[in-house]
Amino acid sequence: MTPLIVDTDPGVDDAYALALAARAPEVDLRAVTAVFGNVDLPTTTTNARRLLGMLGRGDVPLGVGAERPLIHPTTQRAADVHGDDGLGGVAERFGPLGPEPVGRALDVITSVLETAGEPVVMAAIGPLTDVALLLATRPDLAERIGRLVVMGGSIGIGGNVSAGAEFNVWSDPEAARRVLVEERVPTTMVPLDLTHVVTVDRAWLAQLAASGPVGEALAATRDVYGRGERLGVDRVPIHDAVALLEAVAPGTLATVPLELEVDTSLGPARGTVLADRRGRVPGGRTVDVAVPDGTDVDGVRDALLARLGDHM
Numbered sequence: 001m002t003p004l005i006v007d008t009d010p011g012v013d014d015a016y017a018l019a020l021a022a023r024a025p026e027v028d029l030r031a032v033t034a035v036f037g038n039v040d041l042p043t044t045t046t047n048a049r050r051l052l053g054m055l056g057r058g059d060v061p062l063g064v065g066a067e068r069p070l071i072h073p074t075t076q077r078a079a080d081v082h083g084d085d086g087l088g089g090v091a092e093r094f095g096p097l098g099p100e101p102v103g104r105a106l107d108v109i110t111s112v113l114e115t116a117g118e119p120v121v122m123a124a125i126g127p128l129t130d131v132a133l134l135l136a137t138r139p140d141l142a143e144r145i146g147r148l149v150v151m152g153g154s155i156g157i158g159g160n161v162s163a164g165a166e167f168n169v170w171s172d173p174e175a176a177r178r179v180l181v182e183e184r185v186p187t188t189m190v191p192l193d194l195t196h197v198v199t200v201d202r203a204w205l206a207q208l209a210a211s212g213p214v215g216e217a218l219a220a221t222r223d224v225y226g227r228g229e230r231l232g233v234d235r236v237p238i239h240d241a242v243a244l245l246e247a248v249a250p251g252t253l254a255t256v257p258l259e260l261e262v263d264t265s266l267g268p269a270r271g272t273v274l275a276d277r278r279g280r281v282p283g284g285r286t287v288d289v290a291v292p293d294g295t296d297v298d299g300v301r302d303a304l305l306a307r308l309g310d311h312m
């Protein structure tokens, strides 16, 4: 089983992702770290505790990460999408609370990386602040990360926070630039271009709800979460779960290697990811970007349902 660390800002789709990570037979969930993002840090931390408790994974150490971006403070959160409690207004349905955090995120991650004895997979499904801080302060640990899977960015369909920016990158563009452009960890980025295609409908959610208490709680977030995403039709994206699926089952998503740039200006393009499609530049760093072309979208939906259902 591959050791896995998840850095997350729960968040409704983060809850789906954690449920997947906690149960996937291919991975050994070694740590969860909470970062600010969809809601503030105390709330993402409490939500991570709720989820680990509900999933029966109180054994997984929880670390407390960054409470704000590296450089420029942002106050905008995503309560309009995830509800004030971050869990679709039904946080109390997730529980009981798992154990208190064991320490700071960077210490928890460092300990896993130093002791794993094999490459660790990291999934970053919130702002990239914790990952950037880790790589900046402990560059020697970068080689112990076998693969980093990031939910973030949008390379061709526009953003969900601004015209060009996706929420996780927009929340801390300087951190995202460090991780996606400057560092060299083998990285797969799962952008909106794919997660806005792998959406789920009410029939899918009804099957999930029927599978047992975890599925029921996840599906119960729908009224608030579905309202906030404003995709127009009666479908919702579960971005972070799609990324987690790729983390636990590599190769599930089709990817293309692209050189990326992140706009860190303070203008209207702040937080936008630019993907260079002119072909590989020798020596340039590429990131594997997940794309709909070549991805079995129905297969991904089925796999998510099979893995998330309580007794499927």
Ligand code: BDR
Pocket (backbone or CB within 6 Å): 011, 012, 013, 014, 038, 078, 081, 125, 126, 151, 160, 166, 167, 168, 239, 240
């Ligand atoms: C990302 O932003 C958050 O709102 C979600 O949890 C996901 O990680 C999608 O843009």
Ligand code: CA
Pocket (backbone or CB within 6 Å): 008, 009, 010, 011, 013, 014, 037, 038, 125, 126, 240
């Ligand atoms: Ca998230």
